[in-house]
Amino acid sequence: MTTIPTETRQPGKASLLYDPKIRGYAYQILLLAVVGFLVWSAASNAIENLRAQKIASGFGFWHNAAGFDVNQKLIPFSASGSTYGQAFYVGLLNTLLVASIGIVLSTFLGFFVGVARLSSNWVLAKLAMIYVEVIRNLPLLLQLFFWYNAVLKPLPDARNSIALPGSIFLNNRGLIMPNPQFGPAFQAVVVAFFLAAFAAIAFYIWSKRQQERTGKQYPNGLITLGLILGLPLIVYFLAGQPLSFDLPQQGRFNLTGGLQIYPEFVALLIGLTTYTAGFIAEVVRAGILAVSKGQTEAANALGLRAGPTLKLVVIPQAMRVIIPPLTSNYLNLTKNSSLAVAIGYPDLVQVFTGTVLNQTGQAVEVVAITMAVYLTISLVTSLFMNIYNKRMALVER
Amino acid sequence: MTDATIENAPYAFVRKETLPQESPPLSVAGPLAWIRANLFSGPVNSLMTLVCVYIVVTSVPDLVRFYLIDAVWSGANRDACLADKVGRPVGACWAYIADRFQYFIYGSYPIPQRWRVNIVFAMFALGIVWLLWDRMPLKKVGFFFFFVLLPISAYLLLLGGPAAEGFLRTLLILTFALMAIYLVLSFVPGLARFWIGPAFLAVEEALPPWKRFYRVKRLILLSLVVLGVIAILADSAGLPRVDTGLWGGMVVTFLISAVGIVFSLPLGVMLALGRRSRLPIIQFLSVVFIEFVRGVPLITVLFMANTMLPLFVPQEYSPDRLLRPLVGVALFAAAYMAEVIRGGLQAIPKGQYEGAMSLGLGYWSMMRLIILPQALRIVIPGIVNTFIGLFKDSTLVTIVGIFDFLRTIEATLVDPTWATPTTRATGYAFAAVFYFLCCWGMSRYSIAVEQRLAAGQRR
Numbered sequence: 025m026t027t028i029p030t031e032t033r034q035p036g037k038a039s040l041l042y043d044p045k046i047r048g049y050a051y052q053i054l055l056l057a058v059v060g061f062l063v064w065s066a067a068s069n070a071i072e073n074l075r076a077q078k079i080a081s082g083f084g085f086w087h088n089a090a091g092f093d094v095n096q097k098l099i100p101f102s103a104s105g106s107t108y109g110q111a112f113y114v115g116l117l118n119t120l121l122v123a124s125i126g127i128v129l130s131t132f133l134g135f136f137v138g139v140a141r142l143s144s145n146w147v148l149a150k151l152a153m154i155y156v157e158v159i160r161n162l163p164l165l166l167q168l169f170f171w172y173n174a175v176l177k178p179l180p181d182a183r184n185s186i187a188l189p190g191s192i193f194l195n196n197r198g199l200i201m202p203n204p205q206f207g208p209a210f211q212a213v214v215v216a217f218f219l220a221a222f223a224a225i226a227f228y229i230w231s232k233r234q235q236e237r238t239g240k241q242y243p244n245g246l247i248t249l250g251l252i253l254g255l256p257l258i259v260y261f262l263a264g265q266p267l268s269f270d271l272p273q274q275g276r277f278n279l280t281g282g283l284q285i286y287p288e289f290v291a292l293l294i295g296l297t298t299y300t301a302g303f304i305a306e307v308v309r310a311g312i313l314a315v316s317k318g319q320t321e322a323a324n325a326l327g328l329r330a331g332p333t334l335k336l337v338v339i340p341q342a343m344r345v346i347i348p349p350l351t352s353n354y355l356n357l358t359k360n361s362s363l364a365v366a367i368g369y370p371d372l373v374q375v376f377t378g379t380v381l382n383q384t385g386q387a388v389e390v391v392a393i394t395m396a397v398y399l400t401i402s403l404v405t406s407l408f409m410n411i412y413n414k415r416m417a418l419v420e421r
Numbered sequence: 422m423t424d425a426t427i428e429n430a431p432y433a434f435v436r437k438e439t440l441p442q443e444s445p446p447l448s449v450a451g452p453l454a455w456i457r458a459n460l461f462s463g464p465v466n467s468l469m470t471l472v473c474v475y476i477v478v479t480s481v482p483d484l485v486r487f488y489l490i491d492a493v494w495s496g497a498n499r500d501a502c503l504a505d506k507v508g509r510p511v512g513a514c515w516a517y518i519a520d521r522f523q524y525f526i527y528g529s530y531p532i533p534q535r536w537r538v539n540i541v542f543a544m545f546a547l548g549i550v551w552l553l554w555d556r557m558p559l560k561k562v563g564f565f566f567f568f569v570l571l572p573i574s575a576y577l578l579l580l581g582g583p584a585a586e587g588f589l590r591t592l593l594i595l596t597f598a599l600m601a602i603y604l605v606l607s608f609v610p611g612l613a614r615f616w617i618g619p620a621f622l623a624v625e626e627a628l629p630p631w632k633r634f635y636r637v638k639r640l641i642l643l644s645l646v647v648l649g650v651i652a653i654l655a656d657s658a659g660l661p662r663v664d665t666g667l668w669g670g671m672v673v674t675f676l677i678s679a680v681g682i683v684f685s686l687p688l689g690v691m692l693a694l695g696r697r698s699r700l701p702i703i704q705f706l707s708v709v710f711i712e713f714v715r716g717v718p719l720i721t722v723l724f725m726a727n728t729m730l731p732l733f734v735p736q737e738y739s740p741d742r743l744l745r746p747l748v749g750v751a752l753f754a755a756a757y758m759a760e761v762i763r764g765g766l767q768a769i770p771k772g773q774y775e776g777a778m779s780l781g782l783g784y785w786s787m788m789r790l791i792i793l794p795q796a797l798r799i800v801i802p803g804i805v806n807t808f809i810g811l812f813k814d815s816t817l818v819t820i821v822g823i824f825d826f827l828r829t830i831e832a833t834l835v836d837p838t839w840a841t842p843t844t845r846a847t848g849y850a851f852a853a854v855f856y857f858l859c860c861w862g863m864s865r866y867s868i869a870v871e872q873r874l875a876a877g878q879r880r
Binding site: 048049051052055059066070072073082111144145148160162164250280303332363365394398399 | 713
């Protein structure tokens with residue numbers, strides 16, 4: 025009987041060079057060193073260059089007098105008495121204004137076009153397709169130039185304004201509309217509106233519960249409409265109509281009075297709305313197509329008609345697909361509103377990264393603040409998006 | 422016996438006589454029925470159809486008349502496009518486009534030197550066709566051509582001057598040296614054992630000398646041919662320096678897009694791998710970079726590149742005015758590319774990773790040989806879409822003062838030589854056609870690739 029000598033083999037001790045853990049540490053330390061070196065050399069160069077160019081650093085400029093004027097402003101701002109800090113807020117508010125209106129309008133237009141592309145109406149579907157293809161395949165900047173330089177600029181000058189019904193005038197300085205003047209009693213109307221909105225929401229919740237318990241349905245839409253329109257109207261008349269209009273007057277050379285909407289704003293709004301609507305239309309179309317045909321057929325088999333099928337079965341499921349890309353389109357719209365600088369709308373980039381940067385020369389601070397603003401908007405939105413996604417995600421077993 | 426005839430059947434609901442025949446439906450097939458079913462199926466639908474038809478009828482004839490029928494096709498200056506000079510209603514002034522066409526393509530690039538741009542255009546077209554057309558052979562050589570040789574040649578040819586010629590000389594010497602090394606290696610393959618594993622070396626050694634290392638050798642040969650041609654051109658015609666301030670038009674638009682794709686793709690791959698890495702610091706830095714860049718508008722990145730980049734480097738290395746937005750665009754595109762590629766990496770089933778690891782492949786071999794070829798292939802449509810966005814966004818460099826195609830159009834619009842009421846509409850229409858054709862063509866390509874990739878899933 026031969027005994028085979030059992031060789032006790034130790035697992036070969038690999039050299040440290042091949043230990044994945046050690047390698048991992050080494051890579052990371054190397055990367056940190058490279059990034060650290062880049063940051064350090066950039067910072068030291070920046071300090072050196074700024075000193076050579078005699079540019080101040082720090083945020084002291086925030087309280088310095090601005091010395092320029094801005095045409096469209098939502099808060100008081102003047103060349104003589106305002107600071108760069110106030111200019112920042114003027115720009116930020118203008119950005120938020122055009123972005124929020126643009127988001128609302130592009131959502132409506134986008135949903136309409138998206139549904140139209142799926143319509144059985146051949147002419148409508150083709151027209152919607154042409155719209156989407158053209159809008160999505162042209163640079164936004166070209167579209168903005170088109171709206172501003174080719175559509176709004178050639179409008180007649182103030183003396184030959186186009187008069188529209190309702191004391192609205194259109195000329196190359198923009199759209200001049202009656203300026204609503206709110207009397208002090210108008211607050212009551214605002215309060216009534218919010219009360220009505222709350223009441224409508226409460227009624228909606230109550231009616232939904234009622235329906236789940238008893239099966240009885242209530243005319244939700246009509247009652248909501250009645251509450252939200254009716255209550256403020258009643259209060260408005262009870263308070264003695266506390267709303268008057270400052271009508272624009274056609275003078276010899278110019279229009280006086282009224283509310284002026286600047287062509288830059290209109291061009292940017294139209295451009296952003298139509299551009300983003302093209303993308304939203306595709307999102308909506310994809311969302312609706314993502315709901316499988318079996319769902320519609322099952323709803324039909326249960327006896328639901330076309331309207332309730334869409335409202336109760338297709339749209340709730342499509343929304344789950346639509347909402348995330350829709351939000352990123354809203355973010356894109358907000359970021360794209362920075363193209364305002366090309367047509368001179370005083371948004372954050374135009375006022376702050378343009379004029380303020382040129383006047384102070386403090387590139388690092390100004391660009392950092394601007395980026396921080398956009399970054400905050402993006403991150404907050406994606407935070408809410410993640411919360412929403414968690415709530416809406418399919419609960420799987 | 423009951424007679425079970427129809428007459429005395431016990432069932433009251435049995436019909437006793439045949440119904441009169443219905444008249445045949447008016448039309449269930451044919452164009453008329455189609456129109457009724459698709460265009461006028463209800464009041465809302467009918468209204469929609471009428472509105473759409475109204476829009477088409479009112480706009481299309483006007484557009485056709487403006488851009489085609491009433492258009493002016495030739496002329497030397499604005500007089501050709503003024504209605505009172507010509508004596509008829511004047512539409513689009515295509516004569517202006519024809520007159521300025523060279524400027525739209527080359528910007529202010531000196532006329533005697535424009536052949537250099539044409540060579541780069543031709544190489545670019547060759548590279549694009551090589552990479553995108555699936556019947557073209559030698560894809561790997563194509564990648565090398567597009568991502569290494571093309572940028573170098575474009576730099577040498579477009580910029581020129583002593584610096585570029587010095588660089589060209591160095592490159593030529595390097596290439597010759599490499600070729601010499603590989604010639605020696607072909608006959609004495611044992612020398613390569615310092616950087617090639619024994620298994621691979623054994624394969625090479627089994628081949629006859631001229632076939633050894635043929636993958637490397639053909640790349641060197643291609644570089645030698647390309648660089649040699651450039652050197653001959655430089656020698657015979659000379660490559661005087663053309664300052665980037667003179668570049669403009671479609672050259673710059675294509676340059677920005679090409680730089681964007683050439684640099685953003687490898688950078689994007691690295692960032693995507695970094696984001697999926699298990700090493701916390703690498704992952705953190707990748708995530709921060711990607712989310713930061715994706716959270717800010719391109720304009721602010723361009724402003725940053727334009728104003729802060731010169732601050733971050735020593736004064737004597739202050740980057741060229743064209744280089745700054747190029748850096749900005751490349752970094753911006755890289756972040757978006759990284760997210761697209763990450764999508765592809767995530768779509769690869771885990772078994773592929775495990776299979777590669779069980780074969781004993783290390784991280785980089787696994788990624789290079791197994792994962793990335795599959796991941797990149799499935800995200801080609803996404804990459805093309807990102808590229809379309811990049812191409813459209815290249816117009817934004819206008820804002821930081823670079824003369825791209827759109828800017829050259831804007832520049833000619835203020836030129837009194839062609840100042841007519843219809844010039845602007847013509848210029849914008851030309852720009853629109855250019856961008857539409859490029860973007861639409863790319864999106865068609867991406868759809869075609871998508872369909873080809875989905876062929877396996879089709880039932």
